[in-house]
Amino acid sequence: MAPLWLLVLGVAAGAAAQDPTPVVIWHGMGDSCCLPTSMGMIKRTVEDNVPGVYVRSLMIGPNIIDDTLNGFFRPVDSQIEEVCQKLAADEKLQGGYNAMGFSQGGQFLRAVAQRCPSPPMKNLITFGGQHQGVFGLPHCLGTTGVCEIVREMLDLGAYNSYVQSHLVQAQYWHDPTKRDEYLEVSQFLADINNEREVKNETYKENLKKLENLVLVMFGSDTMVVPRESSHFGFYAAGQDKTVVPLEQTKLYTDDYLGLKELDEDGRLAMLVADGDHLQFSITWLVENVINVYLK
Ligand SMILES: *[C@@H]1O[C@H](CO)[C@@H](O)[C@H](O)[C@H]1NC(C)=O
Numbered sequence: 001m002a003p004l005w006l007l008v009l010g011v012a013a014g015a016a017a018q019d020p021t022p023v024v025i026w027h028g029m030g031d032s033c034c035l036p037t038s039m040g041m042i043k044r045t046v047e048d049n050v051p052g053v054y055v056r057s058l059m060i061g062p063n064i065i066d067d068t069l070n071g072f073f074r075p076v077d078s079q080i081e082e083v084c085q086k087l088a089a090d091e092k093l094q095g096g097y098n099a100m101g102f103s104q105g106g107q108f109l110r111a112v113a114q115r116c117p118s119p120p121m122k123n124l125i126t127f128g129g130q131h132q133g134v135f136g137l138p139h140c141l142g143t144t145g146v147c148e149i150v151r152e153m154l155d156l157g158a159y160n161s162y163v164q165s166h167l168v169q170a171q172y173w174h175d176p177t178k179r180d181e182y183l184e185v186s187q188f189l190a191d192i193n194n195e196r197e198v199k200n201e202t203y204k205e206n207l208k209k210l211e212n213l214v215l216v217m218f219g220s221d222t223m224v225v226p227r228e229s230s231h232f233g234f235y236a237a238g239q240d241k242t243v244v245p246l247e248q249t250k251l252y253t254d255d256y257l258g259l260k261e262l263d264e265d266g267r268l269a270m271l272v273a274d275g276d277h278l279q280f281s282i283t284w285l286v287e288n289v290i291n292v293y294l295k
């Protein structure tokens with residue numbers, strides 16, 4: 001039998017030989033890649049807990065101000081395209097990466113998984129994402145000026161063609177009482193959720209490539225309406241009172257995104273975090289996400 005110190009050395013060398021899977025982060029509305037108190041803190045927490053890991057917090061556009069404004073006013077498809085190009089050009093990601101999306105960054109990273117399978121996304125974790133969109137925007141997390149513009153645009157109607165083309169939140173606006181209009185007009189959500197008559201098989205094939213899809217909903221979320229959207233739940237058609245869980249939606253039963261298959265495979269996790277939107281503690285993050293999916 002080998003002496004203990006040799007075994008210990010062997011384990012250490014084995015661990016060092018394989019770099020940890022890199023992590024890509026996409027921030028939420030009103031935020032940017034790099035605030036030290038927000039995504040910067042998430043990045044540091046991942047780095048502290050996964051030694052040697054490469055973490056990239058996405059900046060959309062050339063600087064932090066554009067990055068923040070793009071979260072309100074740059075069409076989502078164009079943001080996804082920029083991110084796909086950035087990921088494909090990042091040498092450190094070519095062996096695959098894990099992804100963490102915060103708030104709207106959650107559904108945007110899911111779109112990246114569905115549209116851009118290379119480099120491969122391994123685990124996708126979304127925190128307070130709006131996978132079925134929103135019907136309401138009770139709080140705008142931005143500066144006063146920006147939030148006034150957002151409110152004025154939403155007053156015109158999310159399905160107004162100008163608003164739909166220029167407001168990010170309109171592109172995932174989901175009015176359960178105007179289904180036909182939603183299906184016709186929605187530039188991002190209806191497409192990425194494969195809700196139109198002609199389904200895109202590629203979206204399903206690509207989403208099923210994930211090792212795990214982890215959806216975090218906040219139990220007392222007052223930002224996401226309805227909060228079950230973080231778990232792909234949504235209002236039953238034609239009204240905005242009763243919410244049905246994912247398992248009872250056509251999205252699941254007809255399985256045109258592959259969610260049912262992921263679920264039956266044990267690769268769909270639905271977590272509930274206590275508290276309001278994105279109000280988790282670092283301890284919660286480490287124990288429930290970092291230690292489980294990023295190591
Ligand atoms: C399906 O999605 C892929 C990936 O975005 C795209 O290349 C393709 O054109 C889409 N197909 C259809 C029929 O829309």
